[in-house]
Structure formats: structure tokens, C-alpha cells
Amino acid sequence: MSNNENLLARRKAAVPQGVASATSVFVERAENAELWDADGRRFLDFAVGIAVCNTGHRHQKVIEAVRKQLDQYTHTAFQVVQYEPYVALAERLNDAAPIADAKTIFFTTGAEAVENAIKVARSHTGRPGVIAFRGAFHGRTALTGSLTGKIMPYRTGAGLGVPGIYHAPFPVEHHGISVDDSFAHLEALFKTDIEAKDVAAIILEPVQGEGGFYIAPKDFMARLRALCDLHGIMLICDEIQTGFARTGKLFATEYYDIEPDMITVAKALAGGFPLSGLIGKRSVIDTPAPGGMGGTYGGSPIGCAAAHAVMDVIAEEGLCARADKLGARMKERLQAMKDRADTMPIGDIRGLGAMVAFELVAEKGGNKPDPLLVGKLTAEALIRGLIILSCGYWANTIRLLVPLTIPEDQLEEGLDILEAALVAAA
Ligand SMILES: Cc1ncc(COP(=O)(O)O)c(C=O)c1O
Known part of the structure; x- marks a missing residue:
């Protein structure tokens, strides 16, 4: 053997x-x-x-940054003893993200970032409902798995999803689903399943990842923004797979003329070290009370050090x-x-x-x-x-x-x- x-x-x-x-x-x-x-x-x-x-x-720059961090400190829990690289990384993402007046919090995994995006949307709007799209992938935890729009293999045998989550078809023209079809379904959802005034958030990937690399059409994104504005719904762009230069921009959302309320990031942010984040409009993301968000390893110093190096490399190269x-x-x-x-x-x-x-x-x-x-x-x-x-x-x-x-x-x-x-x- x-x-x-x-x-x-x-x-x-x-x-x-x-x-x-x-x-x-x-x-x-x-x-x-x-x-x-x-x-x-x-x-x-x-x-x-x-x-x-x-x-x-x-990447040698990422490895060097992590080595340097290992020699200083590895973990204090940001909720106990704070450190500058966390704050500096939040400042960098606030400046770079397509949200005009943003604040950023860090976690460890992508699913955790999505969980917190929904938590923020619910506490900001006081509403329970969330709409995601068929084929979407937002994680494997109980909540994010329910947002994920594919049963096999992600939800098989796990029972019914978390209540209050609905799925609409993602537009894929060559498989016969137009932007109009998708919107007709959304309007129908508001008539038959959940009132628009009970919806906290609509979440989507600008380019579906696990779902098949289907690119959200520009008019689809613009109409979603208008729909959210009309009904006071938070629009969340999940950039966990699309982020950090993969699509030719730091954020795929930059291809669209819209400003989302929140953006989730993870994966390439720290080039191989566990780090995720939630970037949100200041007025929205500041809603949860102190202690309402966080996590023991959230925004680990190692992850933050790696992420600074990743952002440097993206710019320099x-x-x-x-x-x-x-x-x-x-x-x-x-x-x-x-x-x-x-x-x-x-x-x-x-x-x-x-x-x-x-x-x-x-x-x-x-x-x-x-x-x-x-x-x-x-x-x-x-x-x-x-x-x-x-x-x-x-x-x-x-x-x-x-x-x-x-x-x-x-x-x-x-x-x-x-x-x-x-x-x-x-
Ligand atoms: C778009 C998207 N959202 C969320 C997740 C979940 O991230 P994680 O596996 O780090 O929890 C993924 C992972 O593939 C993803 O592609």
C-alpha cells in the first residue's frame, strides 16, 4: 500500500x-x-x-506576516484584550468595500459571517423572514444550511430547515429562468408565503459559487436593490467565494451600481488562514448591543496578519x-x-x-x-x-x-x- x-x-x-x-x-x-x-x-x-x-x-509575504505575528502574540480574544491589526484590517475593508460608510467585524468561518449578517438584519428590522435563492450556498450550520438552496448533499437527512426562510429561483437564462421569472416568483412569495413587511433580508451571491458560477445579471441586482428599498429589507451580498480579486475586482459587488447593506467575506481574505468578516452600513451593523456579536477566535491575530499581507499582495502584484x-x-x-x-x-x-x-x-x-x-x-x-x-x-x-x-x-x-x-x- x-x-x-x-x-x-x-x-x-x-x-x-x-x-x-x-x-x-x-x-x-x-x-x-x-x-x-x-x-x-x-x-x-x-x-x-x-x-x-x-x-x-x-505566498511568501503571507507566511512572513504570520511568522512575525507568531513571535508577538497568537491569541488574546479581541473581546478581552484588543489588538491593532484587527482594527487596521477593519479600516482597510471599510475603505475598500462598496459600502459608503461601513464598519467591519471579524469571525472565523464563512458560515459564521452569514449567521451574523442574518442576526444583524433581524435585529435592525425587527423582522424574522429571510429570502435566499435556489442553488445558493451560504454554509452548513442549521441557519446557513437552511439558506443554502440545494438539498443533496447539504441538507439531506437534516430535517426541515429553520422557519422563516424562503427561496426564489436565481436567474439563469440558458436554463430558462429569466430575471422577470425570478421577480414574478418573489412577488408571488409576498402574496402566498410571507408579507414583504416581515422580511428582514434578501441574501445572494453576486456570482453563485457552489450553485454553478452563475453571474447575477446587472438588472437583477438593480431590481433587488429597488425591491429592498421599497419594503425596508436589508440586501446582503455573500462575497465569501467571489471576494478578493477572484472576479477581477476586490469585491464582485463592484460590478453592480448598487450599495448593499452588508457584505460577508471569508476564504481568500486570509489566503489560507481561518478568518471571516461582516462589513455593513454603520447605521445597520451597529444595531446588536455590546456582546451580541463575536466569538472566541473571531478575528484571530494570525488571520488578521495574513489578511493584511493578502491585501498587500493583491495590490502589489x-x-x-x-x-x-x-x-x-x-x-x-x-x-x-x-x-x-x-x-x-x-x-x-x-x-x-x-x-x-x-x-x-x-x-x-x-x-x-x-x-x-x-x-x-x-x-x-x-x-x-x-x-x-x-x-x-x-x-x-x-x-x-x-x-x-x-x-x-x-x-x-x-x-x-x-x-x-x-x-x-x-
Ligand atoms: C458563498 C459562500 N458562502 C458561505 C460559505 C461558507 O463558508 P465556510 O465553509 O467557511 O463556513 C461558502 C463556502 O463555500 C460560500 O462559498
Whole structure:
């Protein structure tokens, strides 16, 4: 048995199946876009810990910042003894976020940030209801799991969701759901399920992550803002997967001419260290009383130190512009793969910046989702040394999350592997 197989057997015996792993790989070492497994096999990583290492694995600036922090102090709990890097990071995000007069609080995980966004919305409006979208992913806790708009696998066997949460269809034109359809459903919800005056918040991802990298149309976002204004509802943009240069801007919300009431952030914010945050309009986020928000590890000094370095790297290395360049190249190569006669049938190819995805469909030129092809393709890619992830409400989408620092030859190498896998699995 190889080291990797041995570890896999131990994992199966010791760890519940509920935490599913997309690959059978155990990492030994990782550097920028490359990682090596327990048997010394090299992989290109086009998943980067699910959109976390936008600045690559172990960016030297991030590692140096964390090392420096380790030598000073590691944990005092911000609620007991405060530290400057937390405040400075809040100041940076307040300045950078597309909310004019903002304050920021930090937590540890994305789900925690979403939980707190809902808590703030409810305490600010005094209302219970929340509307999310089908295909959305907001986390796996009881509340965030209920917001998540996909049953299998996130909610299977977990019983009914938390009361007061409703889902509307997310507009995806090529699967027959227009912005008007989505709004007709929202208006119907107000007539049949919950009065608009009882809704605290509408939450959405500007680009759905787990849901399939579907990009919210501009007019959809503008109409949502108007609807929220009309009824006094808080609009929350969940930027946990889209944030920190992934889409070609620091926040994907910047593509829209709207100001949300709150933005949740996590993942790439701290480049591989656990940190999340909630950025909100001062008048809104200051509603919970002192002690009403927080958490023992919330805004850990290590996470804050890493996040400062991540924000420096994004600016110094021009990673927003790089995301656009990488995204354009990936889409160009994917179109060429789609046009080949001998590859698996590829449907829609889409992306904002370097948040790029494509669908696998039943036949060339068609649009009917074929979820079975996804597992075949990811397996063929892995055999050839490429880590890619699937996603999607229709379970037929492959997402490419390359580090924004990937060298060009490794981008091409990874895309060559993907092309070979698309032929082998056809
Ligand atoms: C958009 C979005 N929201 C929330 C979450 C939950 O974050 P976490 O897994 O850190 O709790 C995720 C994680 O994938 C996400 O993509």
C-alpha cells in the first residue's frame, strides 16, 4: 500500500463520511499552484482549497506576516484584550468595500459571517423572514444550511430547515429562468408565503459559487436593490467565494451600481488562514448591543496578519488585472476544447475574472445537463495530475479556481491536462 492509500484507509476508518473529499489525495507540501501528495506525486491545483488561496499556496509575504505575528502574540480574544491589526484590517475593508460608510467585524468561518449578517438584519428590522435563492450556498450550520438552496448533499437527512426562510429561483437564462421569472416568483412569495413587511433580508451571491458560477445579471441586482428599498429589507451580498480579486475586482459587488447593506467575506481574505468578516452600513451593523456579536477566535491575530499581507499582495502584484487576463485565456482555451469533435460535450462557458466554469451536457451543441460526466472528467483529470472541482444546481458544472499568482506555463500545462481528460473521458 502506498502512503497515500494507507492514509486514505485510516481516514475512512476514523473520520465520518459526512465530510466528503473531492479527491483521494493527501497533501504533503504545497507551493503556489503546485502540490505534492504523500507519495511525492505532483499535482496542479485548480481548486486552491475552494477559492481560498487566490494568492497561491504559501505566498511568501503571507507566511512572513504570520511568522512575525507568531513571535508577538497568537491569541488574546479581541473581546478581552484588543489588538491593532484587527482594527487596521477593519479600516482597510471599510475603505475598500462598496459600502459608503461601513464598519467591519471579524469571525472565523464563512458560515459564521452569514449567521451574523442574518442576526444583524433581524435585529435592525425587527423582522424574522429571510429570502435566499435556489442553488445558493451560504454554509452548513442549521441557519446557513437552511439558506443554502440545494438539498443533496447539504441538507439531506437534516430535517426541515429553520422557519422563516424562503427561496426564489436565481436567474439563469440558458436554463430558462429569466430575471422577470425570478421577480414574478418573489412577488408571488409576498402574496402566498410571507408579507414583504416581515422580511428582514434578501441574501445572494453576486456570482453563485457552489450553485454553478452563475453571474447575477446587472438588472437583477438593480431590481433587488429597488425591491429592498421599497419594503425596508436589508440586501446582503455573500462575497465569501467571489471576494478578493477572484472576479477581477476586490469585491464582485463592484460590478453592480448598487450599495448593499452588508457584505460577508471569508476564504481568500486570509489566503489560507481561518478568518471571516461582516462589513455593513454603520447605521445597520451597529444595531446588536455590546456582546451580541463575536466569538472566541473571531478575528484571530494570525488571520488578521495574513489578511493584511493578502491585501498587500493583491495590490502589489495587480491580481485583479491578472484575474481578468487568466479568465480570458481560460475561456479562450475552453472554447477551443468545446469546438473539438473528440471532447466531452461542453455547454455554456462563463466566468467573471478568473471565476470560470463550464457545463457538461448530454450532446454536442445541446444544453441538457449531464451530471454523470462530471465525475468521469474530474477523475480523468486527477489521474493526469490536475485537481478540479465540480459544482452546480444542475450538478453538471466544472469550476476552475486557479491561483491568481499561477505562472503562465503552469496555467497552460493544467489546461492541456484538462483537454486530454476531456478527450479520454468522452
Ligand atoms: C458563498 C459562500 N458562502 C458561505 C460559505 C461558507 O463558508 P465556510 O465553509 O467557511 O463556513 C461558502 C463556502 O463555500 C460560500 O462559498
